[in-house]
Amino acid sequence: MPVVELEKRKGEPGRIFYTRGRFEAPVVEEQPEREEITVLMDTLQKGDTYRSLQAAGALGRIGMPAVEPLVQALTDTATTARWRIAIALASVGTPAAEALIEVVNAGKDPAANPAIWALGRIGDPRAVEPLITAMKAGRTESSRALAAAALMKMGHPAGIAAVEEALPAADETVRAFVLEEVHRN
Numbered sequence: 001m002p003v004v005e006l007e008k009r010k011g012e013p014g015r016i017f018y019t020r021g022r023f024e025a026p027v028v029e030e031q032p033e034r035e036e037i038t039v040l041m042d043t044l045q046k047g048d049t050y051r052s053l054q055a056a057g058a059l060g061r062i063g064m065p066a067v068e069p070l071v072q073a074l075t076d077t078a079t080t081a082r083w084r085i086a087i088a089l090a091s092v093g094t095p096a097a098e099a100l101i102e103v104v105n106a107g108k109d110p111a112a113n114p115a116i117w118a119l120g121r122i123g124d125p126r127a128v129e130p131l132i133t134a135m136k137a138g139r140t141e142s143s144r145a146l147a148a149a150a151l152m153k154m155g156h157p158a159g160i161a162a163v164e165e166a167l168p169a170a171d172e173t174v175r176a177f178v179l180e181e182v183h184r185n
Contacts, residue, residue: 060091086114120150
């Protein structure tokens with residue numbers, strides 16, 4: 001039986017190639033099926049509430065491979081299921097934080113509020129500064145209130161201090177919303 005030598009190429013650390021013989025064939029890496037993500041994305045956006053929530057949980061369990069299609073759907077101008085998508089991204093957790101921070105920083109109004117909400121649920125400390133910025137300079141009162149609630153829910157000292165500084169000047173309805181949101185489980 002011939003011996004096959006394997007090597008990793010510079011710039012492609014996750015792939016192994018045969019170095020002896022007449023051909024080079026990459027080793028196939030296992031990834032969740034794209035088809036499964038596509039089916040779950042369709043169910044998430046078009047299914048009834050129960051099926052959508054089930055799909056959100058399944059996408060959350062898939063993790064990082066689901067983040068890109070979820071964020072694309074969140075920022076798509078034609079989408080009508082942004083809050084369902086936000087639930088799925090919150091289910092993914094920390095691996096989705098960076099992409100959600102980019103959405104918040106981009107300031108795209110229809111996608112910003114669900115992204116802010118998801119970041120509050122995830123609780124990643126990298127989101128504190130972008131959420132403080134959204135709270136102080138958000139385009140709408142609802143985005144500012146959601147950012148304040150997210151910061152309070154996260155419990156990071158810098159976020160709490162920023163909210164405590166800004167909240168007294170806020171509208172009574174905003175203050176009530178922030179306090180109510182913080183006390184929800």
